[in-house]
Amino acid sequence: MKSKHFLKGLIHGIPIFLGYLSVSFGFGIMAVRSGLSAFEAVGMSLFNLTSAGQAAGVGIIAAGGSITEMILAQLTINIRYSLMSLSLSRKLDKSFTTPHRLAAAYGMTDEIFALASGQPGTVTPWYMYGMILISTIGWCLGTFLGAAAGSILPAEVSDALGIVLYGMFIAIVIPPSKKERGILAAVLIAAAMSTAIYFLLPFISGGFSVMICGVSVAAVCALLFPRSESTDGEDGGAA
Amino acid sequence: MNINVWLYIAVMAAVTYIIRMVPFTVFRRKIKSRFVNDMLYYIPYAVLSAMTIPAVFFSTGDLITAAVGTVAAVVLAYFGLPLIVVALSASAAAYLTGLLIPLTS
Numbered sequence: 001m002k003s004k005h006f007l008k009g010l011i012h013g014i015p016i017f018l019g020y021l022s023v024s025f026g027f028g029i030m031a032v033r034s035g036l037s038a039f040e041a042v043g044m045s046l047f048n049l050t051s052a053g054q055a056a057g058v059g060i061i062a063a064g065g066s067i068t069e070m071i072l073a074q075l076t077i078n079i080r081y082s083l084m085s086l087s088l089s090r091k092l093d094k095s096f097t098t099p100h101r102l103a104a105a106y107g108m109t110d111e112i113f114a115l116a117s118g119q120p121g122t123v124t125p126w127y128m129y130g131m132i133l134i135s136t137i138g139w140c141l142g143t144f145l146g147a148a149a150g151s152i153l154p155a156e157v158s159d160a161l162g163i164v165l166y167g168m169f170i171a172i173v174i175p176p177s178k179k180e181r182g183i184l185a186a187v188l189i190a191a192a193m194s195t196a197i198y199f200l201l202p203f204i205s206g207g208f209s210v211m212i213c214g215v216s217v218a219a220v221c222a223l224l225f226p227r228s229e230s231t232d233g234e235d236g237g238a239a
Numbered sequence: 240m241n242i243n244v245w246l247y248i249a250v251m252a253a254v255t256y257i258i259r260m261v262p263f264t265v266f267r268r269k270i271k272s273r274f275v276n277d278m279l280y281y282i283p284y285a286v287l288s289a290m291t292i293p294a295v296f297f298s299t300g301d302l303i304t305a306a307v308g309t310v311a312a313v314v315l316a317y318f319g320l321p322l323i324v325v326a327l328s329a330s331a332a333a334y335l336t337g338l339l340i341p342l343t344s
Contacts (some may be wrong), residue, residue, distance in 0.1 A: 160334035167329030213289035
């Protein structure tokens with residue numbers, strides 16, 4: 001059972017691996033340009049596993065910012081993970097004991113959360129570990145490649161790879177949007193709100209904007225599109 | 240090796256891990272409130288959408304290639320193609336558009 005779930009997680013993680021490889025490649029280039037060594041850049045990727053947080057972190061280190069500033073920036077940008085953790089904790093299998101939760105919490109990224117919450121039924125620890133392992137390898141490998149050899153890819157290719165993760169997000173939200181009006185509403189309102197914040201309130205950081213949109217839009221949709229009892233609970237997610 | 244950089248990295252990692260771990264580990268009971276359950280159900284879709292729009296349009300460094308890639312992704316996703324196919328097709332569409340743009344201008 002364990003190895004079957006682990007393998008399934010590894011396979012499901014392949015798009016994340018590819019997406020991370022390209023995104024972290026850019027991060028590696030950026031980190032070295034900001035004065036970090038390749039070793040430090042890979043270390044940051046391994047211990048943080050978060051794109052926006054790391055980009056901000058490198059900026060703060062390069063600018064000689066304080067530890068307090070670092071803490072506040074990470075809190076603001078990454079607080080969305082607490083929402084995802086809370087949401088996904090409802091979908092965990094009974095075999096998810098506290099040690100497993102402590103371990104798997106390390107890998108709560110936007111993409112891993114998206115894939116895991118799109119699974120029918122519950123998710124097991126070994127499924128999560130498979131997905132987290134392959135994703136982390138992609139994230140660290142890409143960081144290393146970017147840091148060590150920033151010019152191995154032509155600019156046109158690395159530019160085009162910048163869209164991979166977003167393509168994956170789109171592939172996750174569209175199919176269930178066709179089936180449920182509530183999800184369609186959540187997707188459309190969140191997109192509109194996020195765009196409005198981006199252009200009208202540019203001082204709100206990307207991570208914070210995602211949090212505001214996520215909570216408020218989900219609350220609105222929960223009010224407007226309550227789900228019937230029969231579909232409530234374990235099924236959560238329809239991707 | 241710069242100890243100071245590693246201190247920053249350690250602080251970042253600690254803050255980020257705590258954010259992820261606490262809600263994942265502490266909330267063990269099934270939530271009774273239907274409103275909260277519904278809200279948690281909709282959060283992933285709202286979050287993913289907010290992360291994608293408008294950021295996807297700046298993801299390739301060129302608005303036109305990104306827009307073409309986005310449309311490709313939406314169309315393929317609408318027809319239910321697998322994640323990896325949608326993701327890489329978006330990238331391929333953006334790449335090919337990037338090759339065509341200099342020819343048309």
